[in-house]
Amino acid sequence: MVAVLAMVGATLLALLVANPIVTGLAALVLVGMMGYEALLVVRRICGPTREPRWPLTVLERAIFASLLSGALLIAIALVLNLVNSLTRASWLWSIWIVVASELGIVEFFGSRHSIEPAAAKVERVVAEPQDAPSPKMLSMTMTAVTIVVVLLLGSAAVVISLDSATTHDRESFTQLWLVPSMVQPASTLDAAQLGVANDEGHATSYVLTLAVPRTGALLSVRPLHLSSGQKWVIPVRYDGANGIKATLITIGTYGTQQVEIKPTS
Amino acid sequence: MSDRPDAGCDVAHDDPNIFGSTVHDRGASFAMALDTAWTAVAMALGVSLLAFGYSRSRSASSGALACYVVGEVLIAGTPVLFILRPRKWRREQSLWLTFAIGLSSFAACWTYSPTRLRFEDEFQHARTAQSILVTHHLFGPNTSLAVSPRFPGLEIVTTALANLGHLSVFASGTIVSGICHVAMVMLCAMVALELGGSPRAAAIAAVIFASGFDFQFFLSYFAYQTFAMPFMIATLLMVVKMAKANSARAAVLFGIAGACFGAVTVMSHHVTSYALIGFLVVMVVVSALRGEAKLRNRLGGLGLILAVFTGVWTGIVAPRTFSYLKQIKVFLLGVSPPAVAKYSTASATVRLATSKGLPVGVPATPLVLRALSDLGALFIVGALVFLVAARPRGTRVLGDALLTSFVIGGLGYLAFALVALAAPGADQLVARGEALILIPAGVVVGIVLDAVTPSTVRTLGGSLVMRSHSVGLGVAIGIIAVGGTLAGWPSIIAKLPAPYQVAGFESSTDQRTVAVGTWALHALPPQAIFAATLRESLIVQAISGLSPTQYPAGLFESERFRPIDAMLVQHAGITYVIADERITKQLPEEGSYFAHDPLQGHLAKPLPPQVLTKFASIPGVDRIYDDGVIVVYRLTNSPYWHPTSTK
Numbered sequence: 074m075v076a077v078l079a080m081v082g083a084t085l086l087a088l089l090v091a092n093p094i095v096t097g098l099a100a101l102v103l104v105g106m107m108g109y110e111a112l113l114v115v116r117r118i119c120g121p122t123r124e125p126r127w128p129l130t131v132l133e134r135a136i137f138a139s140l141l142s143g144a145l146l147i148a149i150a151l152v153l154n155l156v157n158s159l160t161r162a163s164w165l166w167s168i169w170i171v172v173a174s175e176l177g178i179v180e181f182f183g184s185r186h187s188i189e190p191a192a193a194k195v196e197r198v199v200a201e202p203q204d205a206p207s208p209k210m211l212s213m214t215m216t217a218v219t220i221v222v223v224l225l226l227g228s229a230a231v232v233i234s235l236d237s238a239t240t241h242d243r244e245s246f247t248q249l250w251l252v253p254s255m256v257q258p259a260s261t262l263d264a265a266q267l268g269v270a271n272d273e274g275h276a277t278s279y280v281l282t283l284a285v286p287r288t289g290a291l292l293s294v295r296p297l298h299l300s301s302g303q304k305w306v307i308p309v310r311y312d313g314a315n316g317i318k319a320t321l322i323t324i325g326t327y328g329t330q331q332v333e334i335k336p337t338s
Numbered sequence: 339m340s341d342r343p344d345a346g347c348d349v350a351h352d353d354p355n356i357f358g359s360t361v362h363d364r365g366a367s368f369a370m371a372l373d374t375a376w377t378a379v380a381m382a383l384g385v386s387l388l389a390f391g392y393s394r395s396r397s398a399s400s401g402a403l404a405c406y407v408v409g410e411v412l413i414a415g416t417p418v419l420f421i422l423r424p425r426k427w428r429r430e431q432s433l434w435l436t437f438a439i440g441l442s443s444f445a446a447c448w449t450y451s452p453t454r455l456r457f458e459d460e461f462q463h464a465r466t467a468q469s470i471l472v473t474h475h476l477f478g479p480n481t482s483l484a485v486s487p488r489f490p491g492l493e494i495v496t497t498a499l500a501n502l503g504h505l506s507v508f509a510s511g512t513i514v515s516g517i518c519h520v521a522m523v524m525l526c527a528m529v530a531l532e533l534g535g536s537p538r539a540a541a542i543a544a545v546i547f548a549s550g551f552d553f554q555f556f557l558s559y560f561a562y563q564t565f566a567m568p569f570m571i572a573t574l575l576m577v578v579k580m581a582k583a584n585s586a587r588a589a590v591l592f593g594i595a596g597a598c599f600g601a602v603t604v605m606s607h608h609v610t611s612y613a614l615i616g617f618l619v620v621m622v623v624v625s626a627l628r629g630e631a632k633l634r635n636r637l638g639g640l641g642l643i644l645a646v647f648t649g650v651w652t653g654i655v656a657p658r659t660f661s662y663l664k665q666i667k668v669f670l671l672g673v674s675p676p677a678v679a680k681y682s683t684a685s686a687t688v689r690l691a692t693s694k695g696l697p698v699g700v701p702a703t704p705l706v707l708r709a710l711s712d713l714g715a716l717f718i719v720g721a722l723v724f725l726v727a728a729r730p731r732g733t734r735v736l737g738d739a740l741l742t743s744f745v746i747g748g749l750g751y752l753a754f755a756l757v758a759l760a761a762p763g764a765d766q767l768v769a770r771g772e773a774l775i776l777i778p779a780g781v782v783v784g785i786v787l788d789a790v791t792p793s794t795v796r797t798l799g800g801s802l803v804m805r806s807h808s809v810g811l812g813v814a815i816g817i818i819a820v821g822g823t824l825a826g827w828p829s830i831i832a833k834l835p836a837p838y839q840v841a842g843f844e845s846s847t848d849q850r851t852v853a854v855g856t857w858a859l860h861a862l863p864p865q866a867i868f869a870a871t872l873r874e875s876l877i878v879q880a881i882s883g884l885s886p887t888q889y890p891a892g893l894f895e896s897e898r899f900r901p902i903d904a905m906l907v908q909h910a911g912i913t914y915v916i917a918d919e920r921i922t923k924q925l926p927e928e929g930s931y932f933a934h935d936p937l938q939g940h941l942a943k944p945l946p947p948q949v950l951t952k953f954a955s956i957p958g959v960d961r962i963y964d965d966g967v968i969v970v971y972r973l974t975n976s977p978y979w980h981p982t983s984t985k
Contacts, residue, residue: 093504100503101513118591130430132437133528136521140572143495143514143565144602150476150494158474159494161501168502212371219375226382230389230445234452237393242453242836244849250963252861253972266861272853272965330964335957337975 107168108142109134110175115141117179145171245273249321251309251332263313265334268306269321271299278324287315287336297321313337370425374434377420381442384412389449395834402834407824413442414549414823418816421541422808432537436527436544440520443548447519447558448512450835455508456847460560461855461880462486467493467507471500477655481864481883488656491606492565511560519558521568523548525575526777532578533741535785543784545815549714549822550776551769556827563770566607570614571777573600577618577640581633581740593640600644604651608659613774615645621743628739666767675934678887681906684895684936688949691897694942703830710821717814719755721783722748741785747778769827787811831927840918841926846873854916854968855881861963862914869893870916871931874968878916887912891932894921897948899956904978913979915971917950 090096112134129137149167150159157163247269254264271277277299283292299305311317316336322329391405417439425431455461462483469478470493480487487493492514499510526547527540535543547553557564576596583589604611618641625633652659703711725745754775758768791811832843839845851874858868859882867885870878871894875886887910893903894917906912921931922945930938931945953959953971956978963970973979 093509097499097503097505097509100499100505103502104499115591115595130433132430132433132524136524136568137572139517139521140568140599140602143491143569144598146495146498147491147602147605150490150498154476159470159476159497159501160474164498164501209367212368215368215371215375219371219378223378223382226379226386227445230382230386230449231452233386233389233393234449237396238451238453241393241396246850246853246965246967248853248857248963248965250857250861250970251960252962253960255863268861270853270857272849328966330966332961332964334960334962335975337958 103168103172104142104146105138107145107172107175108138108140110172110179111141111145112138114175114178243274247271247273247277247279247321247323247328247330249319249330249332251317251319251334253334254308260310261312262310263334265309265311265317266306267309267319268304269297269299270304271301273323274301276300280322280324282320282322283309284318284320285312285315286318286333292317370431373420373423373425374431377416377435378438380412380416381438384409384416385442385445385449387412388446392449392835396836398837406833410446410823411820413446414819415816417541417545418812418819421538421545421815422812427537427541429531429537432527432531432541432544433524435541436524437520439544439548440523443523443554444516444519444558447555448516450555450844453508454849454852455511455560456835456844457555457559457561458847458876458880459483460511461852461877463492463560463562464507464511465881465883466490467496467500467511470494470497471507481885482880484658485608485656485662486562488658489562489566489606489608491569491602492560492562495565496560508560515558515560515564518564518568522557522571525568525571526780529571529575529578529777530781530784532575532582533744533781533785534738535781536788539784539788541784542787542815543780545819546718546780546783547776549818549826550773551822551826552773553776554823554826556769557773562607563610563773566603566610567773569599569603569606570610570774573603573614573644574617574777577621577637578740580636580640581621589636593636596640597643600640601647604644604648608652608656608663609770610774611644611648615641615648617743617747617778618644620746621740624743624746625739628742630739633739676889678906678909679889679934681902681909682889682892682934682936683902684891685897685900687897688895688945689937689940691946692937692943693940703825707821707825707830710817711825712821714818714821715751715755717818718779718783719752721786721814722751722779725782725786741782744778744782748775748780748782750775751779787814829928838920839927840920840924841872841928841931843873843928845927847877850965850968851877852881853965854878854963854970857963858882858884858914858970866913867911868914868916869910869912871918871921871926872928872933872935874916874918875933884914886933888933891935891937894932894949895935895937895945896952897946898952907973907976907978913973915953915973917953917969917971919947919950919967919969921945922947922950 090099149164149171153159153163153167250266250268252266252268254266267283269279269281279297279299280294281297282294284290285292297305309317311334313334314336316334318331318333320329320331386409387405388409391402391409394400394402394405417435420435450456455464462480463486465482466478466480466486469480469487470476470490476490476494477487492511496507496511496514499505499513500507503510505513523544527544530540530543531537550557557567573596576592576599580589580592580596583592600611600614603614618637622634622638622641625637702708722745726749751772754768754771757764791807829843831839832845835845837845838848854874855878858878862882862884864883865885867887868875868878869887869890871890875890878884879886889906889910890912892906893912893915896903925941925944930941950969953969954961956976958973958976960972960975961969962972
C-alpha cells in the first residue's frame with residue numbers, strides 16, 4: 074500500500090511538470106491506477122462467493138481497469154458538476170480520494186482473496202530443470218525478437234504517418250477577414266473587425282491597404298510581418314455610406330486577397 | 339458450448355497468463371510462439387504498409403492504392419490464417435488475437451489522419467469537449483449537435499485526461515477512442531467465451547464483429563458510439579455472468595456491475611443504449627417463454643433498472659433525443675421536399691455548360707470489393723439461417739435461453755440486410771445498426787462455424803471431407819473479414835487521405851475548410867444560416883454551429899443572380915455564402931456538389947467560374963473573408979435579405 078501511495082504521490086508530482094508528454098503519461102497512470110484498484114476492490118468483494126474462478130488474463134485486467142476508470146471518471150464528473158466544477162484541481166483531488174479509498178477497501182478485505190499477479194504463478198508452473206533442452210528459450214527469444222520487430226514496424230508506421238502528415242498534408246494559405254461588428258457603436262462611424270491569420274507554415278510578410286470603395290481614397294498602407302500560425306486582429310471604423318475595402322498582398326508570392334464591406338446606399 | 343467432445347478445438351483453459359508458457363507440450367509451446375510471432379509481424383507489417391500507402395497518397399506518389407490494399411488484406415486476413423492454423427487453443431490466444439485485431443484496426447484509422455480530426459462528427463464532439471474544458475461544467479449548449487452534451491460519457495473521460503495531462507482534445511480523444519476500440523473487440527470475444535464458445539469460436543466472433551462496415555474507421559472516431567460500444571458489450575458480459583451465477587450473491591454482484599456499465603452506456607450514446615435495452619427485452623421474453631423463472635427474474639430486474647434509467651435520462655436530461663432521432667424516419671422513408679426546394683434550380687446556361695447531355699455515373703465500389711462484401715454478408719446470413727433451420731449437431735444454441743436470445747438478436751442482421759436492399763438511401767443507418775447487430779450475430783456465427791467445422795488439429799491429418807470443411811471455413815471467414823474491411827468506411831473515393839477532393843467524404847476535410855469553420859465559430863453569429871457545398875456545410879456546421887441550408891444549389895448553379903435566387907435567399911434565410919473556387923475546377927467525387935443538387939448525375943464538367951464571381955457584383959453583398967480559395971459573402975445588406983427571413 075505504501076508503494077502504491079508513493080506511486081500516486083510521484084504521479085501527482087509528475088502532473089505538476091509542464092511537459093505534456095510527462096503529464097500525459099502521469100495522467101494515464103493515475104487514471105489507470107484508479108481503474109485497476111477498482112478492479113481489485115470488485116474482485117476482493119466477489120472473492121468469497123462460491124462462483125467458479127474467473128481467471129483474468131493481463132489483457133482482460135487492462136480492459137476491465139479501463140472500463141472501470143471510465144465509469145468512475147463519469148461518476149466523479151457528475152458529482153463535481155453538481156457540487157463544484159470540473160477543474161484540474163478538483164479532478165486531481167477527486168481521483169486521489171477515490172484511489173485512496175480503493176486502497177483502504179482492498180486492505181480492509183485483507184489478502185485472503187488476493188489476486189496475485191498471474192506471472193508469478195506461471196513462473197512457478199514453468200520452472201524447469203536447469204539442464205532441460207531449451208525450446209522455452211527459443212520461444213522466449215522468438216517472443217523477444219517478435220516484440221522488437223513489431224515495435225520497429227509500429228514505430229515506422231507512426232514516424233511515416235506523422236512526417237507525411239506534417240510535411241505534405243498541410244496547405245499554405247493566409248486568412249483575411251473584415252467582419253462588421255454585431256453591435257454597432259452609437260456613432261456616425263460603423264465598426265468592423267479586420268484580421269489576418271498566417272497559415273503559410275512559415276513567417277510571412279504582407280502589405281495591407283485600406284481604401285474607400287466608393288471614392289477610391291486610400292486610408293492606410295501598412296506592412297505586416299506574421300510568424301507561422303500568428304493571428305493579427307484590429308478594430309476598424311468606417312463610414313457605412315462609403316464602405317471599406319482591405320487588400321492584402323503577400324510579399325514574395327504577390328498573392329492578393331481582398332475583403333470589402335460595400336456602401337449601404 | 340459443444341456437446342460432443344471433439345467439437346471445436348482442443349482447449350487448455352488452465353493458464354491465466356497471456357504470455358503463459360505452461361503448455362505442457364514444449365513443441366506446442368514453440369509452435370504457438372511461432373504462430374504468434376508471424377501473426378504479430380504480419381499485422382504490424384500491414385499497418386506499416388497502410389501508413390506508407392497513406393504517405394504516398396499525401397505526397398501524390400504512385401503505389402499508394404496498392405500499399406493500401408495489401409496492408410488492409412494483411413490486417414484483416416492474418417487473423418483468419420491464425421484461426422485456421424492447427425493448434426491447441428487456449429483462452430489467452432483468442433484474447434491476444436482480438437487485441438491484435440483491435441490495435442491494428444485502430445492504427446489503420448489513426449494513420450489516416452494522425453495529427454488532426456477529420457470526420458464531421460468528431461468536430462461536433464470536440465466542440466462539446468471544448469465547452470466542458472472552458473466552462474468546467476457539463477451539459478453546455480452545442481449548436482452543431484444538440485444531443486452531444488446530453489450524452490457526455492466520451493467527453494467527460496477525454497476532458498479529464500486533457501485536464502490532468504495538459505493534453506489537447508485530439509490527443510486525449512485519440513487515447514480514449516483507441517482504448518475503447520480495442521476493448522470492444524476483446525469484449526465481444528469474452529462474451530462468446532462466456533456463452534460457452536471455445537477460444538476459437540471467440541476468435542471467429544471477434545473477426546466477424548471486426549468485419550463490420552463501420553468498425554475500422556467509424557468506431558475509431560472521436561464520437562460517442564465509439565465510447566458506448568465497449569460499455570454495452572461489457573454490460574452483456576455481466577448479464578451473461580449474472581444469468582449463469584450459481585449463487586444469489588454472485589448474481590447480485592454481477593447485476594450491479596452490469597447496471598453500472600449499462601448506466602455508462604445510457605449516459606454515452608442513445609441508440610446503443612436502446613439496442614442494449616432491446617436486447618435485454620429479448621432475453622427476458624425468451625427466458626419467460628422457456629419457463630425459466632429464475633433467469634427471467636434476474637434479467638427482468640436488471641432490464642427494468644436500465645430501462646427506467648434510460649427513460650429518466652432521455653426524458654429529463656436529453657429530451658431532444660426524440661427529435662434528433664426523427665432523422666431515422668427520413669433515412670428510411672425519405673421526406674417530401676419543403677416549399678423552399680422549388681427555388682433551388684440550376685440555370686439553363688449552367689446546365690448546358692456542365693452537361694454532355696448524358697447521365698454521368700459516380701465512382702462506385704469496384705465489383706470485386708462489392709462481391710466480396712456481399713458474399714461475406716451472405717455467409718453471415720447463411721450461417722444464421724442454417725443454425726435456425728438445421729440445428730447442426732454439436733451445437734445446443736437453441737437449447738439455451740441466453741444463446742437463443744443471441745440468435746434472435748443476430749437475426750436482426752437479416753432485417754438490416756433487407757432494409758439495405760429496400761432503402762438504398764439508408765446505407766449509413768444500416769451501417770450504424772450493423773455494428774450493434776454484429777455483436778450477437780458474430781458471437782452466434784462464431785460458435786456455429788467453430789462447432790460444425792472439425793478442429794484443424796485433426797483436419798490436417800483427416801479425411802478429404804474434413805479438409806474441405808476446414809477450407810470452407812477459411813474461405814468463409816476470409817471473405818467476411820477481408821471483404822468487410824476493404825468495402826467498409828470510408829467510401830471508395832476517400833480510401834486514401836489525399837489529395838483533396840471536392841465532395842469526397844473525408845478527403846474533403848482539408849485545413850482550409852477547417853480554418854473557415856473555426857473562423858466562423860468566432861466571427862459569425864451562431865444562429866446564422868449559410869449556403870455551401872455539401873462537405874463544407876457539414877464541416878463548417880460541425881465546427882461553428884451555424885446552420886447550413888439544405889437547398890443551396892440554386893445559388894451556385896446559375897451564372898447570374900436571378901429573381902428565383904432572391905426568393906431562395908429570403909425563404910431559406912441565408913445570411914452567408916461560402917464560395918469555394920475548387921467547385922469550378924474539380925468535379926464532385928460524390929456525384930453532386932450540394933445537398934439536393936438538381937445537377938446530380940449530369941455533371942460532366944465543373945461549374946463555370948461565373949457561378950462564383952457573380953456574388954461580387956450583387957449590390958450590398960459584402961465580401962468578408964478570403965483565403966485565396968474560399969471566399970465568404972455576407973448578404974445582410976443586400977436588398978434580397980430580410981431580418982425576418984427564417985429557414
